[in-house]
Amino acid sequence: MSNIGVIGAGYWAQNMLRVIAGSSSSELVAVAELDESKHVAVGHHYPGVRISTDANELFNDDAIDAIYIATPPETHGRLALAALRASKHVLVEKPIATSAVATEALIEEAYVQQRTLMVGHTFLYSPPVLKVMELINNGTVGDVFYVDSQRVNLGKYQASGVMWDLAPHDLSIILHWLGEVPISVAASGRSFRSTGREDVCFITLDFPGGAVAQLQVSWLAPVKLRRTMVSGSQRMVVYDDTSGPEAVKVFNHGVDLAAPETFGEFQLSYRQGDIWIPRLDTSEPLTNEWEHFIQCTKTGRHPRSSAEQGLAVVKVLEAADRSLKTGHREPVEWRTREPHIPQPRFEALTDTTVVN
């Protein structure tokens, strides 16, 4: 049983608080939240848990083994560093930090302290994302030619713009699927709502193995659409995150059909092969993520959503930010100040196992 401290008790934190409190491997011990108006609700839901406004209380409590951080992005780096220096294991929400420099400092500190540092790329623990990973790894998809991704939301304005808000999800997914960090990125964006920062961005990534990825992230939609197409030499996969148990569709190549005779048939005859909708695990991603984190703290195993992957995502976002300014394709340099930060590893999942 690990003793857990949580920093932040806002909307997203509440989800993880529920998961931590319900986990048989964890004991929720203390919560730090600056907004005192949230203390009562936490106290009601989790009787016996210590609540304060001071994160230092958690760092200074020797009984606490691990800390979960779900505060605004600009505080991630500072709080995670303090937690690691206090020799705690750390799970920090995405983005891991708001700069590559800050992220490298975290990785270095985790290395020195020999503690687990993991970033909350929740989609890497979600059954449809893992199913696509499996389909890529076992050869079903063949060589991945390109990935096209759409993530549109009715977004709430945030000072950092839509790219830093939404793209980390897709970047964490696509880097994991392709098992590579892109070599360059081109980004363009607009601020249609005149908020000063982009509310829609189009991002193109070039990968060393030859694959291309294209992302659209937008706050302008009245609906959540999350749709990703993976085009491979053997099959095409469409992952639609709003289609519940039919989220992953696999399209087989098939034989040539006779030419249709009417425009109506022309519209109808849109596919050549069978479609396969694989069964998906119904486990909850947040629970999968949390149990994986706890297991890593105990075994020393490198987390699936590692800090190095968090760093790769931040580096891509920084290069995309440069591209937004220059209008040119910008390289993603992996060179780090700290000599021992390796390129991230990406797990090769060869079976349907969701957790661990």
Next chain:
Amino acid sequence: MSNIGVIGAGYWAQNMLRVIAGSSSSELVAVAELDESKHVAVGHHYPGVRISTDANELFNDDAIDAIYIATPPETHGRLALAALRASKHVLVEKPIATSAVATEALIEEAYVQQRTLMVGHTFLYSPPVLKVMELINNGTVGDVFYVDSQRVNLGKYQASGVMWDLAPHDLSIILHWLGEVPISVAASGRSFRSTGREDVCFITLDFPGGAVAQLQVSWLAPVKLRRTMVSGSQRMVVYDDTSGPEAVKVFNHGVDLAAPETFGEFQLSYRQGDIWIPRLDTSEPLTNEWEHFIQCTKTGRHPRSSAEQGLAVVKVLEAADRSLKTGHREPVEWRTREPHIPQPRFEALTDTTVVN
């Protein structure tokens, strides 16, 4: 090349006229249509074709080999009989006739004249219906437990009621799939629009092999819904005729899942196995049907949509009519006055061949 005469040039006949005119095995020679206002359009689309108001002209023309009849249902029996007596091959639209007695007379005459008599059960030539047939025949579905069918339309009022208008489609499909004629039928209906005849009917069929079928036919809907579920011991198939190339979905049984933890997941975890959407041929049913008819006239082969199947459908409808009056389940008697009318045969399609 067969010489073809067509009786009727209304809405549905026009579809088949186009198919006949475009067929390389047929020559459209003459059309008989009582409504003279339709003659101009026929003349424009099919220059060189003879047009009259008198069907006898077609019967008396020795150059005509086969006749297609697409007139109102109550005239089917009389016209088909006259055509057979004139020694023509006959394809007549569904229902083959409006009584079993009349149908038997047709079968007898076709036997005497040694001519092909076929009924226009077009769905037996439609790729999704044939795909389900194949899935039943090759064991994919297993034993068929029951079939549940919904066919709702924004219907135009017809004096014979919704059952005789729409149910022949489903009956022809289901009898073909199960390869049997039901032993009894129970029907209930309502006339919500107060037109004197039912505008919605619910029909239950019991089959000798133990299967059950349940049909809903309705004119009350503002939308065309055609959805049939086949529940088998091995798999379930859903055939949705409005889903284009994804019309047939095969649901595999799968493993048991852990109990979901929230109502949300309860809603989501709705399936246990993979789904498979087989590729469908894109051939046009009407073309398939027509070429099959011509081939039968040439080879003497018994048609897939045989007159005996047409008779079985009419017998079921007659029994259902009795059930609407008595409120009881009514037997479907196969005993015919003519001794040599066999129970219909149903083709066992064991490959994906659509025609012939």
Next chain:
Amino acid sequence: MSNIGVIGAGYWAQNMLRVIAGSSSSELVAVAELDESKHVAVGHHYPGVRISTDANELFNDDAIDAIYIATPPETHGRLALAALRASKHVLVEKPIATSAVATEALIEEAYVQQRTLMVGHTFLYSPPVLKVMELINNGTVGDVFYVDSQRVNLGKYQASGVMWDLAPHDLSIILHWLGEVPISVAASGRSFRSTGREDVCFITLDFPGGAVAQLQVSWLAPVKLRRTMVSGSQRMVVYDDTSGPEAVKVFNHGVDLAAPETFGEFQLSYRQGDIWIPRLDTSEPLTNEWEHFIQCTKTGRHPRSSAEQGLAVVKVLEAADRSLKTGHREPVEWRTREPHIPQPRFEALTDTTVVN
């Protein structure tokens, strides 16, 4: 703050335990569960809650205001009666009891004790069901002609058969929508898996106002399908419980279209009017249900899912059981032994309010 005791800690009870523990209007005080192996998990998730194997402990505890019962159906009547006699408010899972006689005794006792007695017809607190209710009540649907409902599951065998397992859901929904108790019911069923009780049933209900309802319940499917069509004089509504936020589709009647020219277009031109997919509340049905119950205990308000509705559902199921045996349509008699049991009231929801 109400003090709550819970009887039963199985799969379904766990959902409600989570809701009760998270409610700010309730205090989870004690749980009774015969299976001691489940006590540890309850203790872990709900520290401070009393756990025993004896429901009497809860009845005898004066500090407990209300009791939630989620035990096997055959124990509902006995436990609910004991709880009411101990002057507790009671929320009991569906079916409220396994006979009308037992249900009437509960209603009588609740009347005598002046306590709230509510049955867990959870779907009456689910946003799509309430949206359809609203569409009926505000005239969007017009006169309801008929309701056709499909509920198929990969079912686990239960001694009472599929009808008592699944049909209570649809009956509670349909009676609520139509605001009436049916006057007669016809049911047929089969035991394809040879388990002794039906694993598929077809049920037809006749309502005093002229509407008809048709239900299919089945354990034979490898997939959860829940699809209900409401055909009205003004519009048709399709409620598909597996379509998430697009669960309710409203089909408008529209103008007549020109006849299609090809079979392909014929298949395509399946609708005449617009479709409207109303926004649905995303509140959780279980939470809505629980808060409604607590409010009723405090205000004396008659619950939406009242015991009289529970009685109506049981009476329909008993008549359907008779019909399964006789093969005939059976009347649903409302006459009760207890003089003061009224026909159930059905709330007319005229706005989108989900709870209260």
Next chain:
Amino acid sequence: MSNIGVIGAGYWAQNMLRVIAGSSSSELVAVAELDESKHVAVGHHYPGVRISTDANELFNDDAIDAIYIATPPETHGRLALAALRASKHVLVEKPIATSAVATEALIEEAYVQQRTLMVGHTFLYSPPVLKVMELINNGTVGDVFYVDSQRVNLGKYQASGVMWDLAPHDLSIILHWLGEVPISVAASGRSFRSTGREDVCFITLDFPGGAVAQLQVSWLAPVKLRRTMVSGSQRMVVYDDTSGPEAVKVFNHGVDLAAPETFGEFQLSYRQGDIWIPRLDTSEPLTNEWEHFIQCTKTGRHPRSSAEQGLAVVKVLEAADRSLKTGHREPVEWRTREPHIPQPRFEALTDTTVVN
């Protein structure tokens, strides 16, 4: 009644041949097709029509009023010019020509001859495309922020690459919707199948009014996907060309919802407002296009799919070709050699009228 000559009798031409032969405003008089093996089929389907291998026969026939050209793209310019010089009205398949220079020569000649010159942008006559146009023009969408378009196919290799094969469809649609010619274009592509020309391209367009469009065209998919999203200040529209009668979905903005409590609900709560699926006309685009062309030849009306629009599409493709080479965003210059070629006009459709 116009007398029509057709050049080309390949796959696509056959569709239009059927439409022309069936039109009551046109008389199909002669067909020119180099491949003599196709002459028999044409003769069979259209008895009485003259067939040759020489297009000049058509140009020299004074009885022919208008010519439809459906030959390989590289011959469009030459044949259309010859037809115009012979004073025929011309409908030529897309692309109108393979260079802007050649297109301008066509426009000039049509001006001199006072003949109708129209390009076969069939989608401008398709009901869903026109419905979206109407939604933009009547203010439903509000200001168009951006358009995102996906068109993937199991493509057959063509020497000109996927962009010239598929992008003309989307360009004709998007230019029409926005009513503008883009000011610059950036394109990137890959040749994954190593055929020498791109088999997937990503294209970004900047419009003078501030809107952005993003296109993906690909031959690499085993399935036809055609999906276009229009994001506007008032509403979002998704046009999915493979969804038949539900091809156009309009998403309303709605109110804010309470934060969901679980990841499951988070996934579910993906939209905030109602969805509206407008009824679509079921008329056939090819028929609409043809009748529009004939009407323009008679009234002198400027066609909806005008040669100037065809020129705009070609200019965008030429700029995109430059961008593929330079890797930079390239301007789309409208300046033409011929002084009197105006910027194309785009019809403002303010009602649901599909044709004329």
